[in-house]
Amino acid sequence: MSDAVLIETKDAIALITLNRPDKLNALNYDLIDRLMAALDTIETDAGIGAVILTGAGERAFSAGADIREFSGTVRHGPNTAIRDFVRRGQAMTARLEAFRKPVIAAVNGLAFGGGCEITEAVHLAIASDRAQFAKPEINLGMPPTFGGTQRLPRLAGRKRALELLLTGDAFSPARALEIGLINAIVPHDELLPAARQLAGRILRHSPLAVASIITAVTRGLNMAIGEGLQVESEQFAAMVPTSDLREGLAAWIGRRPPSYSGH
Known part of the structure; x- marks a missing residue:
């Protein structure tokens, strides 16, 4: 694994660190590709139940796309820019959004542009009191391209999102x-412990149930409620034959803590 992305696993939690602190953890193509590879590895590791995503250094979670690299791509025209830049970034945020293990952003500093779009896409987010956010793409003469025009309005509402998108402030x-972009603010030194504590509160539960909830919510947000309810029904139906559901019901009836197998 490239040093652009670091992975540390402890207590069934994978800590992924975006590791370009000298570049404010800017999202170049290599970092995005390495992050996607890390998610592929974590997805199939039964020993990992949750992910925390943060940035290296004291200044930034991620200041957004690597503008110098992106500028070179733009010079080759729209087809190349869409293929190499937009699709790569959108695939990254879509992967984070639909990941079937909970992903918690621990926003330790600047979350601008693509860094903000990662925060929008992940399931949960906790911010340091030193964090700062922005949607500055308009300052470059362009719209956000990693999902920011779509996810932020869904989180914040149309008018509040447009104020941020159109001013770049x-x-x-x-x-x-x-x-609604983040779940909590904590003192800077308590950021990772708070993210781990939140992950631990989730890890108490059936990993299959956690995955089914993430899937139902992620898919349902982009559907009419009738279609979303069908997804909810399908996710429940998939749980019915599992030992986790049987164990959860038996533990509740027996007034004891459940012990889930993930099957």
């Missing part, structure tokens, strides 16, 4: 919490 963790 930076905003605080408090504003991010208010609009």
